Amino acid sequence: MVFSSILFLLYFLPVFLLVYTLVPARAKNAVLLAFSTLFYAWGAPVFVFVLVASTIIDFYLVRSLHLASAPQKRKSWLLLSLGMNIGLLAYFKYANFFVDNVNAALTAAGINAIAWTSVALPIGISFYTFQTLTYSIDVYRREMEPLEKVSDYLVYILSFPQMIAGPIVRFQEVAAQLRERVTLPEDQLIGFVRFTLGLAKKVFIANVLGAEADRIFGLDASPDMATAWLGAIAYAGQIYFDFAGYSDMAIGLGRMMGFRFPENFNSPYVATNITDFWRRWHITLGRWMRDYLYIPLGGNRVSSKARLYFNLWVVFLLSGLWHGASWNFVIWGAFHGTFLILDRLFLAKWTERMGRFPAAVLTCFIVIIGWVFFRMETFSEATDYLSAMFGGAWTGLPATSAKFWWTLGVSLIASGAVLTAAGRKIEGLLYPKAFTDWRTALPYLVISLFTYAFACAVITGQGFNPFIYFRF
Template structure:
């Protein structure tokens, strides 16, 4: 059930109307049933899996709250093993078995045939990390556990953020599900604008750029210039697709009185890698910081240990995205540029901040954008063979093709207006700049957005990219 489908529109209309009139406790029960129905529309076979994960973490959190010392730590270990075990088996079993097979074969040894037909449950990377952060916070005594099982189950499965985030924290969302917040007109207004923005990014930007990306990355004889345009197209496709999903998720949640965390903050105006990761997939990058990088030691030790911790964090962040060596390489690349820019700052070769619109700012924004585009080539390539072919095309003479002009004009038409709006938001320091407008200009913005969605939006049923993670 895609956010940009009539099925979801009908589903959400029914859910909103029913939950609006229900008192608190029946409302939570209804939303829990609706969330399980929503998840079951993807694959009902995995409803038991998410229920099992919820039950284990619920009882582990209560047990940790009652005990201290070694017994408390054991319950945390149970929660970690169950969550990471679910994630590891369904997402990585065949990957590690295949990698081991290839290694044994290269050594001239016979490889056991342990491959299983494992289907990846949608959203498993998201809800396991969300549940895991909750139990870790309970263990650290940063959070009191929810006593009511239905409240905790709703925290894990609330449908707007269930299959692709944001990866919520207990301190933020778990406290919201324990009370019914009155839905205000501001919630409806802000939620509606978030939904419109999300649909625009997904249907107008991402899904119209997708054919360019698919054509370039699957073309075995693609010209270098076309490959470059294809990488630019993918940079805006994945941004529009994923940030669009997050906007719609936050908007639908606002309609029901829930405030989900911000997940994107104009990432292509970042001036260095750490700035980029404070703007891109914020719920994941902050999760990796709080539950991996800092526990590893963060920047508290020597310079070498800091660089090691950065690399390990980004390698595991790459592996989180997918069971493929290209994702690990993507994580390694981001780890390497994080280390490189940190070295440059420590030796006073670059400033931590620069005035916006200054030549230095423009240069660093362009540099960081193109470094990010290099990483998107690693991310989008489905094999090292494809990566090698595309890299070879980029390093060969650029002659263009009969499709080059079409790709270029489509990119300019779709991306330049978006960049202009985002630049205004960046300079104003306000992601909701449209609210500052007077009534008539604001109405014109809304009308233009709706018309663009209806006239040039693509509604071909293309799934959101991050559903595969």
């Protein structure tokens, strides 16, 4: 089940909000847990048992870690917790990839391939695994006290707003809210406004751009240069408005329940270099990688520049692999890691001298090239497509619908709006932080209800409604 489905919008969410609002405060976690389990089981009825069982086991492993006093025992309990969670991620997400590569090597050497039954991928495993790791590590570091009730831990991991596709919510960010939270009518309206804004991004922009991107990337023949660039730009818009829209919906849902989830995007396509891009794109993943991988590797406090660059390289190789079990994801991670190193060497200073707008255009150019590797299944497909982008014949702009051109124009304006004072003012209006009285709140409610209803109508009438990050 995804947020932009009719099942969720017209049935699941209204029933959940009604029940959640009516029950007393002491029962809200139980209601959230019950609906979250149903939400996950709807799309993965078998894996929900694996998820619940592993979460319960992890709760008691971390409790044992907390109660242990000897450093060696604490480390042993930590390793058990990390080993179980990383082991499940490795098996379900990377076993097929490993076996496929081993079999390719064996076949090349003239040896029979290993017989193997493909492993299905549990929905959202990359996201909730990182949350379990933050719980174990934060308790081990004595930065946080563990939760007292296993049901609260299940709520933290299974909570349906963010379990499928983030944002990656660290334990310390919501620990107090898991135990007790207050939901005010203002919070519910602000959350609903945020949810409908994300829904609009997904349905009205991402889906339109995605349909054209799929058409172009799926052409039987190699596209001409203009068509290839149009497909890449459309995909860049699709993945941003798709994922940022989903994050908006998750943050909005959390706010309606009393949670304050961290922001996940901050106008990434106005970034002036790749380092700046990663401060703005999938922010919660970047912070996770920084605090739980980059800094433990030594971070910036290393003895040589070579070790610093090595740390950056490792982090982004793993970041690429986190996104998917494919060499193209690894290449995409290495691609971004290379430009992060180049930023440290000279590129950031160079783009700073260029001025903000030219630097943003150059950064988008680099990012779009990277998205080709992210989009394509194999390395050869990616290089063939890039060859069309840079070496294909120019036959003029391709014929496509007026709806697509209007949507592309709106997406470009929306992506770069914060570069202007007017754009920043509009952004402030779209993301209200509080309402002074009911007169200021009423227009938001009316517009949000209309947007919600119109999005439902559009979803009902169109067959194309994918979600890119759903498979991660």
